[in-house]
Every structure is written in structure tokens, then in C-alpha cells.
Amino acid sequence: xxxxxxxxxxxxxxxxxTDEPRHGYGLIQEIDAISQGRVRMRTGTLYGALDRxxxxxxxxxxxxxxxDGRARKVYALAEAGRDVLAAETERLRAVxxxxxxxxxxxxxxxxxxxxxxx
Amino acid sequence: xxxxxxxxxxxxxxxxxTDEPRHGYGLIQEIDAISQGRVRMRTGTLYGALDRxxxxxxxxxxxxxxxDGRARKVYALAEAGRDVLAAETERLRAVxxxxxxxxxxxxxxxxxxxxxxx
DNA sequence: CGGCATATGTCGGTCGCTGATATATATCGG
DNA sequence: CCGATATATATCAGCGACCGACATATGCCG
Numbered sequence: 315x316x317x318x319x320x321x322x323x324x325x326x327x328x329x330x331x332t333d334e335p336r337h338g339y340g341l342i343q344e345i346d347a348i349s350q351g352r353v354r355m356r357t358g359t360l361y362g363a364l365d366r367x368x369x370x371x372x373x374x375x376x377x378x379x380x381x382d383g384r385a386r387k388v389y390a391l392a393e394a395g396r397d398v399l400a401a402e403t404e405r406l407r408a409v410x411x412x413x414x415x416x417x418x419x420x421x422x423x424x425x426x427x428x429x430x431x432x
Numbered sequence: 433x434x435x436x437x438x439x440x441x442x443x444x445x446x447x448x449x450t451d452e453p454r455h456g457y458g459l460i461q462e463i464d465a466i467s468q469g470r471v472r473m474r475t476g477t478l479y480g481a482l483d484r485x486x487x488x489x490x491x492x493x494x495x496x497x498x499x500d501g502r503a504r505k506v507y508a509l510a511e512a513g514r515d516v517l518a519a520e521t522e523r524l525r526a527v528x529x530x531x532x533x534x535x536x537x538x539x540x541x542x543x544x545x546x547x548x549x550x
Numbered sequence: 551c552g553g554c555a556t557a558t559g560t561c562g563g564t565c566g567c568t569g570a571t572a573t574a575t576a577t578c579g580g
Numbered sequence: 581c582c583g584a585t586a587t588a589t590a591t592c593a594g595c596g597a598c599c600g601a602c603a604t605a606t607g608c609c610g
Contacts, residue, residue, distance in 0.1 A: 319440040332534035339588050359567050384588055403531045412466055413521045416450035457557050477598050
């Protein structure tokens with residue numbers, strides 16, 4: 315199986331499914347909300363990704379329903395998906411922390427190893 | 433210009449260049465260190481990415497040198513690269529925080545009686 | 551002299567994302 | 581009643597970043 319790092323759209327998909335099951339269109343709106351409107355999930359990305367994630371066992375089709383005459387497929391996060399998301403966020407958090415640590419250390423003549431001269 | 437989110441290898445490249453200029457092979461080692469050995473930058477990714485990032489103005493070739501008979505190209509983070517990295521980590525941090533918040537929310541389904549250990 | 555670390559590079563293939571297009575129903579304003 | 585907008589799912593060509601393998605060359609060590 316592929317252990318390649320998740321790309322952001324996929325990460326957001328799993329995140330949006332973490333609190334409760336949602337259907338495709340609802341995911342677009344939820345992701346829009348999560349990212350404060352900065353990420354707009356396209357349907358081309360969405361439905362392809364949903365199929366792929368089901369295939370990988372990270373999510374599953376919870377149920378299909380009809381609301382106001384419109385068909386919906388409701389997806390739920392699988393245990394494997396939760397595990398992957400947890401591992402992924404853990405690793406990303408470390409990467410982000412390291413990047414921010416280095417960005418913050420702008421040419422600061424901080425602590426140098428013993429007796430180092432400038 | 434493309435404002436697509438950076439993928440992880442690219443993010444790590446910029447991060448590894450934030451504290452000081454490095455050459456290609458040194459970047460592989462630095463990224464290995466940053467990620468605690470979890471990410472091994474491949475040369476196929478590396479040199480392609482370096483060319484691309486120079487093209488995009490996010491990094492630049494600082495100098496070329498020869499050490500122990502081996503040629504090196506030393507790359508440095510450009511201002512634009514620093515800005516992009518800062519913006520990217522900022523956004524990623526929010527995404528990660530949201531994911532972890534949701535993951536944590538379900539981990540506490542009920543209040544456990546004192547001393548009850550899992 | 552063979553093997554390993556150092557060092558840079560190419561290239562075909564894969565895979566996820568983009569953008570466009572298609573289809574269908576419900577709701578609301580004019 | 582009709583057109584626009586929102587809801588809702590789906591397909592597909594194309595692109596771009598990454599992967600994996602391969603290629604090339606030098607220095608060092610046993």
C-alpha cells in the first residue's frame with residue numbers, strides 16, 4: 315500500500331469527515347468553512363478522491379438517502395482513515411513547527427556552540 | 433502564477449534552506465534529519481524541484497564550489513521563498529490544528545471515573 | 551581494487567488535482 | 581412560466597510534482 319503523504323485536499327476531506335458523516339456536496343461546504351474560504355474543493359477532485367479513499371479503506375459509504383428529491387451519498391470516516399489522519403497530522407505538525415522555528419530565528423546571533431567567534 | 437499548495441517534499445526543501453544555504457546532497461541529509469528519517473528525498477525529486485524553485489524565484493543559486501574535487505551547487509532561500517514558506521506553514525498550522533481538534537473531540541466520549549485507566 | 555559516501559543529473563511512469571463539461575431536481579424572483 | 585441559482589453527483593483530458601531507476605564521476609578506506 316501507498317504510504318505517500320496526503321495532499322491537502324485529501325487531508326481536508328478526512329478532517330471534514332472526522333466529526334460526523336457527510337455527503338459530497340456537504341463536504342465542499344464544510345471544507346470551505348474549515349479553511350475560511352481559502353480552499354474550494356472542486357467536484358473533479360472530490361468525487362475522484364472519494365472513490366479512491368473508499369478503495370483504500372480510509373472512508374466508507376455510510377448510507378444513501380434522498381432529501382428533497384435529490385440523491386445523496388453519505389460518507390463516513392473509517393478506522394483506518396482516522397489512524398492515517400492522526401499519523402499525518404502528527405508528522406505535519408512537526409514539520410510546521412520546525413519550519414516556524416527556523417523562520418523565527420532570522421539571523422539571530424543566538425547561542426553558538428562553545429567559544430564560537432562571529 | 434500558480435498558488436497551489438506546496439507538497440511536502442517542496443515544503444521540506446524550503447524549510448531546510450531557511451537557516452542557511454545548502455547544496456543538493458546536503459539537503460537530502462538535512463531533510464532526513466528534520467523528519468527523523470521519515471522522509472528520504474529522492475534525487476529525482478530533488479534536482480527537478482530545485483530547478484523549478486529557482487525558476488519560480490523562491491530560491492537562488494548562491495554559489496558553485498568544489499570541495500575535495502567534487503562540484504557543488506549551493507542554493508539559498510530567496511525572499512519570495514521565505515514569504516511563501518511563512519504563508520504556507522501558517523495555513524498548514526490551521527489545518528493541522530483543526531484536524532487535531534476534531535480527532536481529540538471524539539477521543540473523550542464520556543467522563544471516566546477517577547482512576548479508571550484504559 | 552571493490553565498496554561506500556559524496557555529488558549531480560536524466561527520464562519514463564504514476565497519481566492526485568484542475569478545469570471543463572454533463573445531467574438532474576428544487577427553489578425563488580421577476 | 582421562465583430563467584437563474586443552489587443542490588447534488590459524475591466523467592474525463594491534461595498537467596505537474598513526485599517516484600524509482602538508472603547514469604556518471606570523484607575521493608576515501610580497507
